[in-house]
Amino acid sequence: MPEVIPDDSVGLVTPQTFHSDTPLTLRSGRVLPQYDLVYETYGQLNPQRSNAVLICHALSGDQHAAGYNSMEDKKPGWWDNAIGPGKPIDTNRFFVVALNNLGGCSGSTGPISINPETGKQYGPDFPIVAVRDWVNSQAVLADHLGIAKWAAVVGGSLGGMQVLRWSIQFPQRIANAVVVASAPKLSAQNIAFNEVARQAIAKDPDFHDGNYLDHNTIPKTGLMQARMLGHLTYLSEDAMRQKFGRDLREGKLNYSFAPEFQVESYLHYQGEKFSTRFDANTYMLMTKALDYFDPAADYGHDLVKCLSNALCNFLVVSFTTDWRFSPGRSEEIVNALMEADKNVSYACIESDGGHDAFLLDNPRYHQVLRAYMNRIANQLEANA
């Protein structure tokens, strides 16, 4: 709980819900007849409606990117270190929109929502959504908010994939794309990690083929395992060595199979925490969206041709110790953008934070982000 809300926080925010009755046809061919999108906004939309920034969340994120929903909150939103008054994404200058994507479990229509056709929760029947479906639904939300063109669309990891998709799907509606710790498509290794995570969930006896809610249970063990695996791939070897080393919980070996090393306890804690807050079907869906993302596939697997559609400026950022979305993957995007003659800047940030670095408060990372966002704000204010 924040005793007092810090000056550089967006403060208390209340999520809002946008309901759409216009059916959304998904990449899979299935149709969502109606849906809700839950979102938060920070800052003020200017009279020209030109200062809006969309934040796209990653695998386990949601609409609560910054500030507090109540004075009882233990922690602020997931990207509070970057969004707020005077922060790199400065809410004194930008109108920031963050939403929970379709298929999520934080209020937007997803597996735990009621299917209007059956009166029951969707569960495993919720259609598999793709990154482009999210972007289409985000465009509908933009229409609702009266935003014809985003000053910037910003996202890390799976969020960065949404940003790339925005740049080619709605080139007229995005002025700047900020793609952090992302990739033009997943590698086989990445897909393999996702599959192990999905199998951990699917093989949990409490999963019941995704119908666990009908059995009044959740596949807690499976979700925990999935998160533990995911979490360790988000960290770097160095960070784990520094954080845990080979430290023992009780200072001595107990010759048992219970967690003895600190790193084991940490993973158990992370898995436990996640398994109680996140829906297993959502986890399955989100990892599928990651696996399917490959925008160049529609252009003969030519990423240059694909990104030639974009009209916006790009900032691409990677982190030295990120091996899940390595700098080389970001450089594929950068090289394709240069070959397509697009405006792009690229920074590879020294960090021991692994893939998680995109959420951390790294001074150089934030300087780069701030410099880029400030320039956008300066131009907007000069044109106002």
Add this chain to the structure above:
Amino acid sequence: MSPATLQSLRPDLAIIQDWIQPDSQVLDLGCGEGVLLRYLSEHKNVRGYGLEINPDKITACIANGVNVIEQDLNDGLVNYKDSSIDTVVMTQAIQAVQRPDQLLEEMLRVGDEAIVTFPNFGFWRTRLYLALKGRMPMSETLPHAWYDTPNIHLCTMTDFEELCASKNIRILNKTVVDDNHQEHWAIRLWPALLGEVAIYHLTRRA
């Protein structure tokens, strides 16, 4: 940063900008804070990218609206295709890379033309410094001691021209600026001796 003017450019950059065609594409190796690229963009509609590894300079480029790519020149230019850029520029950086000869080849593989500037080690003061003091020359242009200098491959204009000849690189144009970074008649007569900074315009085209 205020809008870039010709007067505000470093003298070697002011000369270079005149050698770059309007509406062309430029790659600036070791682009610093992006001053040249910004000038070229604002005055000659030149599009381009700067390569840089210094974090503060990268941030400055981004703040200046200059396209900057974090890339180590010692890794070469493998991510650029043959003849994909009109002019590849490298100002006062060739002496600091591990293999200037290889990078020069890379520049003219990627670019139709290249522009290179470097501190001329044959400058009369440098020669005098070494001859009289018997020590590695230091100056405003070469401010580092021998043991911590990034300038690991200093050369004279004669050395550089020999390298170009051995690689069949044609010198389209060359000039020098003196220690006040000015051009005048005397240094045009004895550039290899009186020029402190050498400036070359190169191509492989016949």
